[in-house]
Amino acid sequence: MQKGIILSVLSLTFAASCTTKNSTTPMKDIQAPVAKKIPETLEIHNDQRIDNYFWMRLSDEQKAAETPDAQTQDVLDYLNAENDYTDSITAHTKDFQKDLFEEMKGRIKEADESVPYKFNGYWYVTKYEEGKDYPIYTRRKESMDAEEEILFDCNEMAEGHAYFRLSGINISPDNKYAAFGIDTVSRRIYTIQIKNLETGEVLPYKIENTTGGSTWANDNKTLFFTRKDAQTLRSNQIFKYKLGEDPTKAELIFEETDETYYAFVYKTKSKKFLVIGSTSTMTSEYQILDANNPDGEFKIFQPRTRGMEYSISHYDDTFYVVTNADGATNFKLMKTPDTATEKDNWVEVIPHREDTMLEDIDIFKDFLVVSERTNGLNRIHIQRWDETAAYYLPFDNETYTAYTTTNIEFDTQTLRYAYNSLTTPSSVIDFDMVTKEKTVKKEQEVLGGKFDKENYASERVWATAEDGTQIPISLVYKKGIKKDGSTPLLLYGYGSYGSTIDPYFSTVRLSLLDRGFIYAIAHIRGGEYLGRQWYENGKLLTKKNTFTDFIDCGKYLAEQHYSSPAHMYAMGGSAGGLLVGAVINMAPDLFNGVIAAVPFVDVVSTMLDESIPLTTGEFDEWGNPKDEEYYHYIKSYSPYDNVEAKAYPNLLVTTGYHDSQVQYWEPAKWVAKLRELKTDDHILLLRTNMEVGHGGASGRFEALKEVAEEYAFLLDLEGISE
Structure with a gap:
């Protein structure tokens, strides 16, 4: 036993036994790890918080050291003890996990x-x-x-490599070179290299600490890339590199000094302009340069104006601008000459619409394709530049997802898009925008011989929130379920950053549906399912709407007898982990079990520490707690700060030791505090993958093992073991 940690993990005393709620599987009487407490007083705005587990935080230098210091060893001992405890508590499901893994893998066309x-x-x-x-x-x-x-x-x-990811493949205009980024740590810090595609040689130059993405100028020798701040991992510098030079001599051409912004670089589809972008949560700015003149000076497209977002696409001699300028909450489309790009020159193409959000555009030689969202549903509008034709692609479902995909070619009349629904596997479709004929290029195969989409049903229902707002819920289940409250149900949510969880098909999810589960997605405020205002009403000082919406969705599903608290489960990851963490503090009796994946649960401390990756860029999402009003509001819902002495649901919490987005210590501290204060005998498990970061395992099959563990946790709570 290492000093400072009080751990009793592998007790061999089996005199007593307990069972998980609704589980028929006896559990061994194994003592849970108990983390030591070292009170740390944190004070701001004349308010004190005592953090007994602040010691779990390690610096990158401590984690990287070949020989761990005493604190690092304590942290490693604790995380490994929690992993051992999780292995012991779930030992009786290991064979089931293997079966689930093989089942899920067996549906995939290898x-x-x-x-x-x-x-x-x-x-x-x-x-x-x-x-x-x-x-x-x-x-x-x-x-x-x-x-x-x-x-x-x-x-x-x-x-x-225990972890590997290749990203940002970028082919030079003459097709001779490929720039690419590699991450072998899972902190989303990539090393860019260049391969000569004619000889197969990888050039002996490495560009360190980048986002992995890059773009070539039209001269085939100048490469632009984005570098990250070594501590905060904020992408803040744009460099210019000449092929064959020492990468340390790459020229810094732009540095984003505002710590709430991120920088990136790309080339327009027209291949005419290089573009440097700077974006924060609610403001954007672009700079442009003729791609034939990479040594020239970038020119500001439109200076940043706080609260104004815009994105740009180039066609012929015109830029098309998607923007929320002048109160266009759901965005509108403008155009401007590429020689006069300031806002005063913008002319309206598609006006702002209260009931429709303009999400994106694809530009072709003869067509403009607009991706929209109305009443939560994706729509794709196609119109000719000469205005001789304009129409929508037809979709006739309420639980589908449709979106344009790889449309790199400019001079083509073929639009490629993808379609799937909660019951229908994904298809990639080529659509002739002139003849309106569509060709299914590929339909996702579900192997194993058991899947028939006619055996499943989906629907969209609406729950009433506590303030009267109607909250949509997408559901899928196997036909024949009973609406008597006895059916197990997994409710998934996210609700942050304006990110929308669309109803999508999953072969993995079939392992729950085929065992009687209902799967539901709560389209709560904080996402953009019902437009940009849906997001605005679930951020900053309205953030609690996200949590109460989710609770009201759960209550509605119970009231309508889809399930009941004894059989209902919740799941969320990252900011969705914040969601379920807040929910179980506010409504601990609503769910029998909860999965919190890489959960953002120590919100106050993280948002007060600007040295932590992502913090400064998220002040417009959560608020800056250095402002007293935001401090008290965030503290009122932060899961870690609101753990109390009361009963909580069964919990499985997962994290990655190298996570750069939600540091491992947030879920580790949360679990330790829950163990200290909770009054129930429900399961509380922490699984730390010691080799990966925020995205989990890198291999397509290795990742399924993590899902199998999560599903086995849920199914075991329902007494389902095969």
Whole structure:
């Protein structure tokens, strides 16, 4: 036993036994880990908080040290003890987890490949081979009948790494070079390298500490990339690198000094302009430069104005601007000459609409394609530039997701989009915008011989929130379920950053549906399911709407007898982990079990510490607690700060030791405090993956093991063991 940690993990005393709520599986009487308490007084605005587990926080230097210091060893001992405890408590489900894993893996077509897309004279395909975890990136010149050229085999590149991710493949205009980024730590810090595609040689230059993305100028030798702040991981610098030079001599051409902004760089689809973007939660700014003149000076497109967001797309001699300027809450489309880009020159193309949110545009030589959302549903509008035709793609469901996908080619009349629903596997469709004919290029195969979409049903219902607002819920289940309150139900939510969880198909989810579960998505405020105002009403000083909406969705599902608190479960990850963490403080009796994945639960402390990655960029999302009003509001819902001596649901909490977005110590401290104060005998488990970060395992099959553990946790609470 290491000093300072009081841990009793592997007790061999089996004189007594207990059972999980609704579970028929006896559990061994195993003592849970108990973390030591070192009171740390945190004071601001004349308010004191005592954090007994502040010591769990390690610096990056401590984590990277070859020999751990005493504090690091204490933290490692605690996390490993929690993992051992989780292994012991779930030991009786290990075979079931393996069965679930094999079942989920068995639905996936292992030898698979993407629909080819053409770019700059080559057809590109990403493929997977049977039994392998990672993708293989390929291309063929001019025709799919041409010889296949392997660009990157990630299976070979991942050898020797516990975690591997390749990102940002960027082909030079002459098709000779490919820039790419690699992360082997899972902190989303990428090293960019360049491969000569003619010789197969990876050039002996490494550009460290980047986002992984890059863009080539039209001269085929100048590469622009984004570097991250070493401590906060904020992407704040744009560099220019000349092929063949020492990367340490790359030229810094822009630095974003406002700590609430992130910077990035790309090239317009028209290939005419290089673009540097700077964005915060609620403000954006762009700079442009002729891509044929990479050594020129970037010019501000439209100076940043707090609260004004815009994005730009180029066509012919015109920029098209999607913006919320002048009160266009749901955004509108403007245009302006590429020689006069300031806002005073913008002319309206599509006006602001109260009932429809303009989400994105795709520009083609003869067509403008607009992605919209009305009443929560995706819509794709197509119109010719000459205004001789305008129409919507037809969709006739309330629980579907449709979106444009890879549309890199400019001079084409083919639009590629994807469609799926809660009951319908995903399809990639090529749509002829002239003839209106559609060709299904690929439909997701569900292997195993058991899936028939006619066996499942989906619906959308509306719960009434405590303030009278109607909150939509998408549901899917196997036909024949009983609405008598006895059916298990998993309610999923997120509700932050304006990110919308659309109703989508999942082969993995079938393992719950086929065992009698209902799966539900709560489209709560904080997302943009019902437009931009839906987001505005679930952030900052209205953030609690997100939590009460979720609670009211759960109550509605119980009142309508879809399920009941004895059989109802909740799940959320990251900011969705904040959601379920807040919910179980506010309504601890509503759910029998909760899964909190990489949960953002120590909101006050994190938002007060600007050295932590993401903090400064999120003041417009949560508020800055250095402002007393925001401090008290955030403190009133922060899950960690509101743990009390009361009964909580059964809990499975997951995290990654190398997580750069939600640091591992947030869920670790939360679990320790829950263990200290909770008054129930329900299960409380913490699983820390010591090799990965925020996104979990990197291999496509390895990640399924994490899902199998989560599903086994839920099913075991229902007494389902096969």
